[in-house]
Amino acid sequence: MPRVMYSPFVKERVFISMSNDSYEASRKRSDEVTADLSVHPEKYLMLTGDRPTGRLHMGHYFGTIKERVALQNQGITTRIVIADYQVITDRDTTEHIQDNVFNMVVDYMACGIDPEKTLIFTHSAVPALNQLMLPFLSLVSESELERNPTVKAEMEASGHALTGLLLTYPVHQACDILFCKGNIVPVGKDQLPHIEITRQIARRFNERYAPVFPEPIGLLNDAPEIPGLDGRKMSKSYGNAISLAFTEEETAKLIKKSKTDSERMITFDKENRPGVSALLTTAALCTGRSEVEIAEEIGNDGAGALKKYVTESVNAYLAPIRERRRELSEQKSYVQEVLHEGNRLANEIANATLDEVREAMNMVY
Numbered sequence: 247m248p249r250v251m252y253s254p255f256v257k258e259r260v261f262i263s264m265s266n267d268s269y270e271a272s273r274k275r276s277d278e279v280t281a282d283l284s285v286h287p288e289k290y291l292m293l294t295g296d297r298p299t300g301r302l303h304m305g306h307y308f309g310t311i312k313e314r315v316a317l318q319n320q321g322i323t324t325r326i327v328i329a330d331y332q333v334i335t336d337r338d339t340t341e342h343i344q345d346n347v348f349n350m351v352v353d354y355m356a357c358g359i360d361p362e363k364t365l366i367f368t369h370s371a372v373p374a375l376n377q378l379m380l381p382f383l384s385l386v387s388e389s390e391l392e393r394n395p396t397v398k399a400e401m402e403a404s405g406h407a408l409t410g411l412l413l414t415y416p417v418h419q420a421c422d423i424l425f426c427k428g429n430i431v432p433v434g435k436d437q438l439p440h441i442e443i444t445r446q447i448a449r450r451f452n453e454r455y456a457p458v459f460p461e462p463i464g465l466l467n468d469a470p471e472i473p474g475l476d477g478r479k480m481s482k483s484y485g486n487a488i489s490l491a492f493t494e495e496e497t498a499k500l501i502k503k504s505k506t507d508s509e510r511m512i513t514f515d516k517e518n519r520p521g522v523s524a525l526l527t528t529a530a531l532c533t534g535r536s537e538v539e540i541a542e543e544i545g546n547d548g549a550g551a552l553k554k555y556v557t558e559s560v561n562a563y564l565a566p567i568r569e570r571r572r573e574l575s576e577q578k579s580y581v582q583e584v585l586h587e588g589n590r591l592a593n594e595i596a597n598a599t600l601d602e603v604r605e606a607m608n609m610v611y
């Protein structure tokens with residue numbers, strides 16, 4: 247039975263299948279590591295990242311950023327790649343990339359990522375990381391890449407021919423993870439095939455040459471997905487996303503515009519009332535209360551009262567993040583310094599790994 251997964255890059259829901267066997271094995275590894283994290287934090291090095299395509303929104307925050315901050319504060323070594331080359335896997339422009347990268351660093355730090363503890367870098371600034379691509383490409387076959395369900399889904403969504411970069415981006419992502427010997431990668435289910443290929447590349451390299459790389463484990467995120475305001479996945483391209491950078495007024499406006507239904511009585515029913523239920527879930531995440539409790543409280547006061555409550559909860563929850571965001575946005579040179587220092591350190595790490603790779607491959611001249 248194929249397992250149904252959801253790709254973040256496609257406009258509509260698509261089905262990604264992965265065999266149950268490999269899903270169950272991944273789930274088991276993830277559970278084992280999750281249990282061990284607080285016992286042996288020193289054993290783990292987390293690497294994860296994002297494409298700098300726009301501002302972070304509440305979906306990113308509740309889906310992954312919060313977990314990264316928690317791992318960071320648990321004493322796990324944490325590293326975040328701003329995956330700028332990945333932007334051009336499915337779009338043709340890098341026009342806003344500088345602004346997006348700057349704001350991504352600001353968003354991270356506003357959410358609690360501490361650059362003293364977490365390395366933040368852009369992969370275009372780390373040549374030795376990219377150089378791993380050549381030996382790694384020799385370890386995968388064309389059909390393995392073509393079978394990758396996320397690559398297939400993204401190609402279909404992009405509407406153009408499969409480029410070499412999109413076809414090989416799981417290998418590039420393996421470079422992101424392995425250059426610093428990351429051994430845990432928080433992922434949504436849709437990214438599991440990439441972890442599988444990374445594990446294979448590490449294993450094949452180690453067998454063929456010398457043991458250099460760990461086989462990283464995907465930490466499956468169990469947080470309920472925060473819906474966008476219309477009940478679909480939260481995504482900027484749907485116009486249903488509350489960006490962390492929004493003002494209180496922009497937040498109020500977007501929530502006000504969101505679609506509910508004609509039923510006055512507020513109830514939590516995801517299937518039949520996606521708009522109302524998405525609003526309830528948003529408020530629940532921000533207040534720590536349950537959807538049903540909030541629905542009962544609003545009761546017959548209708549969607550207007552619900553929207554008012556959601557707006558207040560979201561704005562109250564995001565207030566400290568937004569405050570830090572504002573402060574950081576004004577400290578341009580400090581934010582740049584964070585990235586420069588991150589890139590400097592990432593280069594040190596990548597150069598050391600590439601030296602080991604050269605050694606393992608008898609390429610020291």
Ligand code: TRP
Binds near residue numbers: 293332
């Ligand atoms: N592909 C990821 C995304 O689009 C971003 C990413 C790049 C990443 N390199 C990574 C995630 C390495 C985890 C590990 O969300």
